[in-house]
Amino acid sequence: MTVQIYRIQGTYQRLKRKFRFSQEIRALNENDAREQLYSLLGSFHRVKRPAITIKTIDIIPPEEAEKPIIRKLSGIE
Numbered sequence: 914m915t916v917q918i919y920r921i922q923g924t925y926q927r928l929k930r931k932f933r934f935s936q937e938i939r940a941l942n943e944n945d946a947r948e949q950l951y952s953l954l955g956s957f958h959r960v961k962r963p964a965i966t967i968k969t970i971d972i973i974p975p976e977e978a979e980k981p982i983i984r985k986l987s988g989i990e
Contacts, residue, residue, distance in 0.1 A: 918978055918987065919946040923967040925960045932958075937980050939987075943970055 922935045936953065940946035947967065954960045975987035984990045 914941050916941060917972050918975060918983060919943065920969075920971045920973045920977075921946060921950050921967060922969045923965065925954060925958070925965045927958060927960055927964065937973070937978050937983050939983060946970065 916939050919938050919940060920935065921938060922933075924931050924933050926932075934954070936950055938946045938949050938953075940949060947970070950967070951962050951965065954965055955962070975984065975989050978984050978987065978989070981990070
């Protein structure tokens with residue numbers, strides 16, 4: 914298996930407000946990327962899983978990644 918880069922976009926609700934997010938995550942498959950996203954949003958923003966709505970999960974090439982750490986780990990920079 915190879916590591917792929919996923920761009921996950923969606924919304925989460927916290928304190929009666931909705932926030933949009935877009936995250937780039939390196940994972941082996943879509944389910945692993947989804948779990949990493951839940952962990953990330955839960956730890957940084959204290960959001961429970963039912964409050965997170967995922968709209969799209971796309972596989973992107975390393976050249977389209979915006980996060981510097983993702984680009985560096987992929988060998989782009």
